[in-house]
Amino acid sequence: MKFTELNTGIKMPLFGLGTYGLVGHDVLYNALDAALKSGYRLIDTAAVYKNEKDIGDCLRELLPKHGLSRDDLFLETKLDTKDHGLEEAYSACLASLEKLQTDYLDLYIIHWPAKSKIKSDDPRHAGFRKDSWTALEKLYKEGKVRNIGISNYTLKHLKEMASYTTIQPAVLQTDLLQWCQANNVHLQTYRSLGKSKLLSEPVVVTIAERTNKTPAQVLLQWALQQDLGRWTSRQLAKLICVIPQSTNPDHIAENIDIFEHGDNWLTEEDMLNISDLHCGEKFCWDPSVVP
Structure with missing residues (x-):
């Protein structure tokens, strides 16, 4: 596994297993078993996925099977939207720790910039975000989380956040590469396969055939290489x-294979051709509606 060093000095694997939609002990056991066998060392989940307890149970069984310990994993989860607030966010993290059966999280993320059951245009969301971040900073100082981050924040949310943070976020899960570069924050991407819609794009299929990759591998390679400038460097710190996410053991192994074996990188022309597929379609909720 390849790693990057976050602004906290802690190393994070550059490839992980997303677990959105993976529910039930057997489903998670098979996916995590295949992932650990294939070399995955980062597991991403969230309170809203409703699978933290099953992940904790499965890891308790699987880590010894693969000769691993908790310290070999980078385990990350996210704050549920209903738990925004100072006391609520702090308590929610403790609940996640208990479900995941761990004393610490490698990364704890604010999942969404708004609190649930409040209209999306309600100005109170800014106050909830601030209180939640204050709770995350407390958790970080107490050693319960080793890195803290945010997801789905817009530039407006990030500029507002800069006015009250005393600890810099280590990771951002939003497509704001230039902001991450300027602020020494690592970009982590999700839904890189576009709900599978992009797998059949002719440009992607053509590149896959020429490079002897699957369309999924091409799209993941494109995401990984976003921060390589003209794609002539191979600096790990520059990789996204x-x-x-997958439940298929073969796909789980294929996905990480692009990173573990060989140096068959996409060319600058390939990267630009895939980037030109941009159609402005969002595969998740739109955070720009949140003030």
Whole structure:
């Protein structure tokens, strides 16, 4: 596994398993078993996925099977939207720790910039975000989380956040590469396969055939290489972290294979051709509606 060093000095794997939609002990056991066998060392989950307890149970069984310990993993989860607030966010993290059966999290992320059950245009969201971040900073100082981050924040949210943070976020899960570069924050991407819609794009299929990759591998490679400038460098610190989701053991192994074996990188022309597929379609909720 390849790693990057975050602004906290802690190393994070550059490839992980996303677990959105993976529910039930057997489903998670098979996916995590295949992932650990294939070399995955980052597991991404979230309170809203409703699978933290099953992940904790499965890891308790699987780590010894693969000769691993908790310290070999980078385990990350996220704050549920209903738990925004100073006391609520702090308590929610403790609940996640208990479900995941761990004393610490490698990364704890604010999942969404708004609190649930409040209208998306309600100005109170800014106050909830501030209180939640204050709770995350407390958790970080107490050693319960080793890195803290945010997801789905817009530039507006990030500029507002800069006015009250005393600890810099280590990771951002939003497509704001230039902001990450300027602020020494690592970009972690999700939904890199576009809900599978992009797998059949002719440009992607053509590149896959020429490079002897699957369309999924091409898209993941494109995401990984976003921060390589003209794609002539191979500096690990410049690679994006990706966390594709899958329950298929073969796909789980294929996904990480792009990173573990060989140096068959996409060319600058390939990268630009895939980037030109941009159609402005969002595969998740739109955070720009949140003030």
